[in-house]
Amino acid sequence: MPQVEPFTWESLRALALSLNLPNVEDAVSWGQPNLKAHGKMWVWWSSSEHAPVFKTTFEEREFLVEVDPETFFFTPHYKSWPLILARPDMVDPEWVVANLKRVWREQAKKTFLKKWDLEQAGA
Helix, strand or coil: CCCCCCCCHHHHHHHHHHCCCCCEEEEEECCEEEEEECCEEEEEEECCCCEEEEECCHHHHHHHHHHCCCCEECCHHHCCCCEEEECCCCCCHHHHHHHHHHHHHHHCCHHHHHHHHHHHHHC
């Protein structure tokens, strides 16, 4: 179910930070604010497309654009990268959370993730 209010960078950032995942920090790349996880770009906003940019795989991107082209898209600028844009008024916040958690895990060092998972299991 799409959210009622369209995402903005501020609301996307607030949602991402509310996940309370370690090793996440505010950053600026190419003059634009973004969030980094484990020192790598994690999620950001395309000012030219007025849309959030998420990391994904090429296979997932193809699937998402095929099954939900009203929400997901990419431009020639992003064609060579495993990234997808989402229309801020259409993207499901649950998809956003699932994507952010998955990418955060993928960007973590295996040793960090193993220790963090053990701590979470004991909490």
